[in-house]
Ligand SMILES: Cc1cc2nc3c(=O)[nH]c(=O)nc-3n(C[C@H](O)[C@H](O)[C@H](O)COP(=O)(O)OP(=O)(O)OC[C@H]3O[C@@H](n4cnc5c(N)ncnc54)[C@H](O)[C@@H]3O)c2cc1C
């Protein structure tokens with residue numbers, strides 16, 4: 001039996017945490033013990049979370065793959081379904097099906113230097129990567145984290161960034177389009193950060209997510225700096241109804257983001273990414 | 279190995295009802311073409327008298343007219359707006375339901391589909407080609423669609439080779455018609471006084487054994503072959519090639535996209551009638567007492583605003599981008615995803631477009647292959 005189908009299973013909220021005025025985290029547990037014991041995922045994959053009587057939305061799994069009993073989802077309250085989720089508390093039940101899609105190639109990348117680039121609100125898919133690497137720090141080389149936000153107040157987990165920065169061989173750079181006080185980072189688009197990033201393009205693999213225009217601009221800069229386009233991975237977002245490659249909503253050129261993505265090698269998405277309308 | 283491709287015989291016109299009763303005798307509900315409200319719809323057949331007789335259909339861009347001739351034939355026309363799609367990939371269907379208990383526990387359940395075995399009379403070659411594609415999408419998938427698969431398994435297909443294509447048909451250019459070559463249980467060639475019936479499956483063979491068949495004469499065979507040749511010759515529309523993927527993706531900024539967008543209403547008629555379009559959305563419907571909800575899927579179209587909506591932004595806000603998405607997917611992306619183009623040349627999108635946009639003309643303007 002696989003739970004990654006059209007059919008949801010019940011999950012219970014076992015912890016809830018408000019991260020910012022609009023962002024919150026739900027820790028979920030599948031209530032059916034058989035289903036729970038069979039559930040496995042890789043970072044970068046997502047679940048379809050169902051709110052009773054309202055609908056389903058795709059949400060990345062940010063917890064650790066070796067602890068599949070506690071599924072962590074960090075959600076921004078933006079609309080119908082996500083707002084409903086923001087109202088839930090411990091003990092509430094929702095529906096869950098997944099995991100869907102292809103995640104980040106983290107095992108394959110052991111030994112490499114890693115650069116993480118995230119912009120706008122698109123941080124959830126790479127948070128799973130940061131968490132994963134920091135728990136297995138010795139398996140990876142240098143770690144560079146570049147985070148851009150619109151407004152300095154959009155940055156959640158400031159303490160975590162400060163914590164990450166203190167680790168060996170790790171660099172954390174922040175940029176906000178609109179800075180506030182106090183703001184430890186730079187002011188400007190995320191691309192200003194590349195001038196300050198110290199990395200060896202010969203042995204670095206980049207993982208990015210965020211607005212597609214930002215991804216495109218950032219990839220251009222990285223390629224200019226000597227990274228192979230092949231060594232850039234991105235995570236994409238499209239409307240998703242089914243998550244199993246059938247409803248057609250996540251169509252992107254010749255692929256279904258829910259199945260062939262959401263994580264792509266940059267050259268597999270690159271050209272269409274620059275075109276409006278795909 | 280049983281050889282069932284050879285079973286062939288002539289079924290006289292006055293014995294045609296025996297085909298329907300043989301199918302009914304095997305437990306099939308018979309579905310076939312009927313004339314209703316000036317159109318042609320596939321519906322349950324009470325008997326042969328429900329089939330169109332002496333009906334001809336005149337189709338053109340944005341136009342469909344049922345006309346009557348003095349003939350005795352039942353299938354002297356090409357196709358109506360529906361194909362097999364609505365029978366298998368239904369326009370609205372329940373996927374699962376959920377019950378909420380007083381203390382908030384959720385119980386999800388799914389009904390086991392037990393569809394009535396259905397025989398469809400009058401399936402066209404283009405529809406069989408489209409069915410093959412929908413089968414790949416819904417059945418030969420990582421997660422097969424339960425309802426579609428169950429209905430598909432209980433489907434008996436009686437194809438009829440086309441002798442009078444519509445003005446909008448171009449199946450000869452896509453390689454999908456006008457004669458059915460595979461994927462049916464039975465295929466019929468309609469002649470003035472009856473049918474040449476040939477089996478294409480074991481079930482088809484078994485059915486033929488129940489019918490009063492006569493040997494097929496050389497003249498009858500000749501007449502059928504000529505009808506097919508004639509049906510090819512009658513088609514004057516065509517696509518400029520079988521694989522246009524590279525030309526289309528190389529012409530994403532072609533000015534013709536803008537031109538067609540000034541005419542297209544973004545209504546989605548084309549995607550509804552297209553036998554290969556598979557997009558759907560999911561909708562949750564809570565019961566009034568808030569104790570249960572049903573989760574439905576219903577047809578959707580890449581021509582709608584909601585299709586490409588993601589929070590805060592619409593990937594395809596205007597008609598130019600939507601028409602381009604439709605065409606580049608149908609004639610481009612499909613080659614990578616399903617190994618062939620998503621167009622079987624049925625011409626329905628031309629007939630049922632309210633402003634008469636012609637896919638073959640648009641494609642020829644955008645992706646003409648230099649010869
Ligand atoms: C692979 C993937 C992973 C994601 N991971 C996260 C995450 O970890 N945290 C998070 O906060 N958000 C994530 N999102 C975005 C999240 O799915 C949307 O914010 C959410 O669908 C909005 O739904 P809504 O009903 O609250 O908003 P509304 O604006 O009311 O949207 C209505 C409906 O449109 C569809 N829709 C709207 N926005 C999106 C979208 N961005 N992607 C897909 N469908 C959408 C949904 O069906 C939704 O119910 C992810 C999206 C994808 C595709």
Ligand code: SF4
Pocket residue numbers: 548551552553554608620621622623624625626627628637
């Ligand atoms: S695109 Fe038009 S002609 Fe081609 S299969 Fe669909 S409806 Fe028929």
Ligand code: SF4
Pocket residue numbers: 541542543544545546547548549581627630631632633634635
């Ligand atoms: S091409 Fe015609 S049928 Fe299709 S969306 Fe445009 S106006 Fe409607």
Ligand code: FES
Pocket residue numbers: 239240241242243244245246247248249250251256257258259
């Ligand atoms: S979400 Fe339905 S095809 Fe990808």
